[in-house]
Amino acid sequence: MQTQTSPSTSLGEGPLAGLRIIDLTLAMAGPLSTQRLADMGADVIKIEAPGRPDFTRNSPMGDVLLGGETTPYLTLNRNKKSLAVDLKTQAGREVLYRLVETADAIVQNFRPGVAERLGISYTHLKPLKDDIVYVSISGYGDSGPMVERPGQDLLVQSFSGLTWNAGVAGGLPHPSPVYMIDVMASHLASEGVLAGILQRDRLGRGSEVKVSLLGAALEVQIQEISTYLTTGRECPRNNVPYASNWMEPPYGIYPTADGHIAIAQSSLAAVAKVLGADELARLAGEKPQDPDDREGINAWRDRIYPVVAERLATWRTDDAVRAFFEAGVWSGPVNDYAAVKAHPQFEGFFVTYDHPRAGAITTTAPSIRFSTAPEPQITGAPALGEHTGEILASLGYGPDDIRHLQATGAVA
Structure with missing residues (x-):
């Protein structure tokens, strides 16, 4: 800092x-x-x-x-x-x-x-x-x-x-x-x-x-709204809390044994291999092939989240992030501000200066x-x-x- x-x-x-x-x-x-x-x-x-x-x-x-x-x-x-x-x-x-x-x-x-x-x-x-x-x-x-x-x-x-x-x-x-x-x-x-x-x-x-x-x-929203305006395609929300209606699962945030983990665009098969989840590996190949079958696709999406969540619930966040990284799966920890303040990656992203009336101010650096x-x-x-x-x-x-x-x- x-x-x-x-x-x-x-x-x-x-x-x-x-x-x-x-x-x-x-x-x-x-x-x-x-x-x-x-x-x-x-x-x-x-x-x-x-x-x-x-x-x-x-x-x-x-x-x-x-x-x-x-x-x-x-x-x-x-x-x-x-x-x-x-x-x-x-x-x-x-x-x-x-x-x-x-x-x-x-x-x-x-x-x-x-x-x-x-x-x-x-x-x-x-x-x-x-x-x-x-x-x-x-x-x-x-x-x-x-x-x-x-x-x-x-x-x-x-x-x-x-x-x-x-x-x-x-x-x-x-x-x-x-x-x-x-x-x-x-x-x-x-x-x-x-x-x-x-x-x-x-x-x-x-x-x-x-x-x-x-x-x-x-x-x-240029990607999402352009897809809709051009094709009329909508992606309804799921019964499970994905981070985006539009992104392929498991795109979202999941609880772990000591916090939460975010998983971005990733191969379901690779995630299944890391987690040792045979059911998830089978689900990866069961997505309905008709892109207009939004009801069927959403039902498939709804089945994936709880499988990933159940497996990750026993993992420590750092261990899961490390294992995913080694397997080429994009993931990361979900930090609160206290974790942000303590993490060395944020060195240089904040600056502290003295204000004549407010005193020492810590804020984002340019x-x-x-x-x-x-x-x-x-x-x-x-x-x-x-x-x-x-x-x-x-x-x-x-x-x-x-x-x-x-x-x-x-x-x-």
């Missing part, structure tokens, strides 16, 4: 050094996208309203507060600067307009129509900087009957069909317990920023880039590494408006101007 005791105040050595990104986002998809760019050296300026900041500042996870800070805010906004500006005021918008003239890209995830009403849409900002890259993250795209609906991870998972891909027949749909769609959308937004900047550098023009949580949710750049230093997530004065001064505002903006509530 990497430890940094003196956070850097400059990230000028990363591969994106010299780029300025305006961050008009909240929640997870947008902030994670811009944090990724900041981790790579971009100058990311997070803009929040003085009285209405990013709600992750006030949304603790697991009721945890560290020095008054929430872990969601701390872990999604490192390496950024904070500018507190009320964009509902003309003076606040003027600050943004000046900032746009210095920026390479903007990322926003306002509800549909909000940016237009505030006068900060791509149409409004393009005349200020013709080559600006303007990335919008929406819930469901910018047209259609769902446009005004809340674009939240669980809701989009459910709407997109994803939750029917696992679980037990007759049971509830099976959502991801983590914000996987937000994370996927954050990658799409980061890619949009970088592709837009490459296009600008090649062709000399900016662009408006649009991504959505719904698009991310469908991309996650996932993208460059041989030509040193390990990025971590600057803790900023206090609301921590860099307002510094940024305003760099835009040409004098001390009297700044005091006036503060007095009127346009900035904080």
Whole structure:
């Protein structure tokens, strides 16, 4: 685990050094996208309203507060600067307009129509900087009957069909317990920023880039949903808890004598040989041959899981993983966070740094590494408006101007 005791105040050595990104986002998809760019050296300026900041500042996870800070805010906004500006005021918008003239890209995830009403849409900002890259993250795209609906991870998972891909027949749909769609959308937004900047550098023009949580949710399911859309083939859920309706058994998680084991795409015959399960070896050859016989195929699948589970129940997880590995069967342990923390494989995947208000923070290290750049230093997530004065001064505002903006509530 990497430890940094003196956070850097400059990230000028990363591969994106010299780029300025305006961050008009909240929640997870947008902030994670811009944090990724900041981790790579971009100058990311997070803009929040003085009285209405990013709600992750006030949304603790697991009721945890560290020095008054929430872990969601701390872990999604490192390496950024904070500018507190009320964009509902003309003076606040003027600050943004000046900032746009210095920026390479903007990322926003306002509800549909909000940016237009505030006068900060791509149409409004393009005349200020013709080559600006303007990335919008929406819930469901910018047209259609769902446009005004809340674009939240669980809701989009459910709407997109994803939750029917696992679980037990007759049971509830099976959502991801983590914000996987937000994370996927954050990658799409980061890619949009970088592709837009490459296009600008090649062709000399900016662009408006649009991504959505719904698009991310469908991309996650590209294999399954394409199979259905092309052929009409459905794979109903089983009476046993496989990890996917679509994957051949024994794809799933099984209890062991001391925990659980995950088995991925594997030969049933190879699994049967390791487990000494003659019945499983026979079942491997009894799959109905008609691919349209979904009832028969599901009945066959239902017979496999309990045989594998019964045999694995007497094995220690490490022993089973080792035996499977030697036989060419893909498997692995099912870890909880305590096991993750203790396992040597995770060395280098976490970083600990000192935050001025929250203290020592351990979080995921930047996932993208460059041989030509040193390990990025971590600057803790900023206090609301921590860099307002510094940024305003760099835009040409004098001390009297700044005091006036503060007095009127346009900035904080």
